[in-house]
Amino acid sequence: MSQTTKTKIETTVFKTEAVKADVVETENIFRRGLTLSQQGDYEAAIAHFNHILQFQPNHGNAWNEKGNALISLDRYAEAITSFEQALICNAALPSTHYSLGWVASVSGQHGRAIESFKQALALQADFPNAHYSLGLSLYTLGQYSAAIASLHQALELQPAFADAWYSQGLALYATKRYESAIKHFNQALQLQPDYQAAFSSRGAALMGLSDYAAAIASYDKALGLNPEDAESWYQWAMCLKQTGRYKDAILGYNKALALQPSHLPAYGRGCCLLKLGNYEGAISSYDCALEFQAAHYESWFNRGIALKQLGRLAEAVDSYDHALTLRPNDPKARTNLGGVLLRLDRFEEAIACYDKVLESHPDDALAQQNRLVAMRRSQASKG
Numbered sequence: 610m611s612q613t614t615k616t617k618i619e620t621t622v623f624k625t626e627a628v629k630a631d632v633v634e635t636e637n638i639f640r641r642g643l644t645l646s647q648q649g650d651y652e653a654a655i656a657h658f659n660h661i662l663q664f665q666p667n668h669g670n671a672w673n674e675k676g677n678a679l680i681s682l683d684r685y686a687e688a689i690t691s692f693e694q695a696l697i698c699n700a701a702l703p704s705t706h707y708s709l710g711w712v713a714s715v716s717g718q719h720g721r722a723i724e725s726f727k728q729a730l731a732l733q734a735d736f737p738n739a740h741y742s743l744g745l746s747l748y749t750l751g752q753y754s755a756a757i758a759s760l761h762q763a764l765e766l767q768p769a770f771a772d773a774w775y776s777q778g779l780a781l782y783a784t785k786r787y788e789s790a791i792k793h794f795n796q797a798l799q800l801q802p803d804y805q806a807a808f809s810s811r812g813a814a815l816m817g818l819s820d821y822a823a824a825i826a827s828y829d830k831a832l833g834l835n836p837e838d839a840e841s842w843y844q845w846a847m848c849l850k851q852t853g854r855y856k857d858a859i860l861g862y863n864k865a866l867a868l869q870p871s872h873l874p875a876y877g878r879g880c881c882l883l884k885l886g887n888y889e890g891a892i893s894s895y896d897c898a899l900e901f902q903a904a905h906y907e908s909w910f911n912r913g914i915a916l917k918q919l920g921r922l923a924e925a926v927d928s929y930d931h932a933l934t935l936r937p938n939d940p941k942a943r944t945n946l947g948g949v950l951l952r953l954d955r956f957e958e959a960i961a962c963y964d965k966v967l968e969s970h971p972d973d974a975l976a977q978q979n980r981l982v983a984m985r986r987s988q989a990s991k992g
Contacts, residue, residue, distance in 0.1 A: 635661055639671060651678040669698030673705055676712070685716045703733040711742060719746040737767040741776070748780050756780045771800040775807050782810065787817040805834040809841045812848070821848045839869035846877055855881040872901035876908050879915075888915040906935040910942050917949055925949045940966045944976055951979065956987035 642657030658675040661668050676691030692709035699705070710725030726743035729736055744759035760777035763770055778793030794811035797804050812827035828845035831838060846861025862878035879894030895912040898905055913928035929946035933939065947962030963980035966973055 635665060635668070639668075639674075642671070643674060646674060646678045646681070649681075651681045654678045667698050669695045669702075669705075672698060673702075673708070676708060680708075680712055685712050688712045689716070701732060703729040703736055703739070706732065707736065707739050707742070710739070710746075714742060714746050714749075719749050722746045723750075735766055737763045737770060737773075740766065741770065741773050744773070744780070745776060748776065748783070751783075753780045753783050757784075769800055771797045771804060771807075774800065775804065775810070778807070778810060778814070782814050782817070785817065787814040790814040791818075803834055805831050805838070808834065809838065809844070812841070812844055816844065816848060816851075819851075821851050824848045825852075837868055839865045839874075842868065843874050843877070846874070850877060850881055855884050866897075870901065872898040872905050872908065875901065876905065876911075879908065879911060883911060883915055888918045891915040892919075904935055906932050906939075906942075909935065910945075913942070913945060913949070917945070922949050922953050926953070938969060940970050940973060940976070944973070944979070947976070947979055947983070951983050951986070954986075954990065956983050956990065959983040960987065 638657050638661055642654045642661075645651075645657065646654035655675055655678050658671040658678070661671040662675070665671070672691050672695035676688045676695065679685070679688035679691060689709065689712055692705055692712065695705045696702070696709065706725045706729035710722040710729065713719075713725060714722035723743060723746050726739050726746065729739040730743070733739070740759050740763035744756045744763065747753075747756035747759060757777055757780045760773050760780065763773040764777070767773070774793050774797040778790045778797065781787075781790040781793060791811055791814045794807045794814065797807040798811075801807070808827050808831035812824040812831065815821075815824035815827055825845060825848045828841050828848065831841045832845065835841070842861050843865035846858040846865065849855075849858035849861060859878050859881045862874040862881070865874035866878070875894050875898035879891045879898060882888075882891040882894055892912055892915045895908040895915070898908040899912075902908075909928050909932035913925045913932065916922070916925035916928055926946065926949050929942050929949065932942040933946065936942065943962050943966050947959045947966070950956075950959035950962060960980055960983045963976045963983065966976040967980070970976065
């Protein structure tokens with residue numbers, strides 16, 4: 610063997626051994642990155658994956674695990690880029706398509722998420738989490754029938770999937786199929802007895818059936834598990850209001866208002882106080898609601914009723930005027946305004962109100978009657 614040939618063979622051997630050493634070192638770095646990620650040290654894990662990718666940009670597993678670590682840091686845009694790179698390296702991995710879909714969905718990119726979940730399912734049809742997540746994105750976009758179908762597929766593959774039962778219940782509720790929704794929430798609760806959201810959502814479905822006593826019981830369970838749930842307090846109060854338990858309802862509205870201040874519990878409390886004849890309290894609650902949402906028609910309307918009951922007629926006129934600014938063609942507000950103007954002896958304005966009502970509702974008996982009263986009193990005032 611010539612010296613030249615021997616040198617070439619030795620060079621090839623050295624290069625092969627160097628490549629093997631590089632592969633071993635890469636895998637060691639990758640494993641260390643995985644360990645760091647499992648330990649919650651995501652920044653260090655990402656640094657290890659980046660080191661690999663600096664020298665091996667086609668290392669799909671490094672891109673994939675980097676994406677997972679970025680998700681844990683809520684760095685979703687970077688995670689999307691990592692999973693896209695992983696798919697360039699290997700587009701046949703359903704788990705990577707799923708991960709890309711998941712991070713797209715939590716970023717609010719549901720159209721993109723749906724595309725990725727469908728890609729994952731094209732590669733692996735028996736992927737319950739992909740069916741489930743596809744259903745959630747479809748539900749979020751208001752595609753309820755498609756969502757129900759996807760969630761059904763998830764449950765066919767994994768019948769003990771409590772979240773899928775719950776989510777399909779939500780989709781059924783959204784389509785007003787309340788009895789079916791209740792069955793799904795019950796199934797979720799059978800699998801997971803402390804599923805607080807299922808108790809709360811079952812309460813909403815029972816409300817849809819006007820079964821307020823059962824709804825109250827369901828919300829009681831939800832609030833027992835999470836007494837800080839403002840929405841459950843609000844819905845609980847609504848049920849009590851529907852059953853005429855106004856004082857108890859006020860307690861619920863107060864709880865909801867303390868936990869999550871908004872116009873709705875303030876308005877609900879005002880309605881209960883109005884029913885109880887506490888007109889000053891009702892006005893105060895409607896004022897509170899209007900601080901949160903000045904364009905809330907119902908608060909202006911009911912505030913007008915309370916002011917009228919207290920004889921504060923000029924203020925009642927102002928309230929009804931605000932209500933009519935929001936709904937110019939509303940016959941109720943205009944009829945009530947006409948009644949207040951009549952009491953103020955502003956006859957021509959009252960007649961104009963009733964005329965406006967009768968333009969759109971010519972058979973409105975109350976408007977016809979009150980207009981006649983206003984006409985007679987107007988004529989009498991002129992001698």
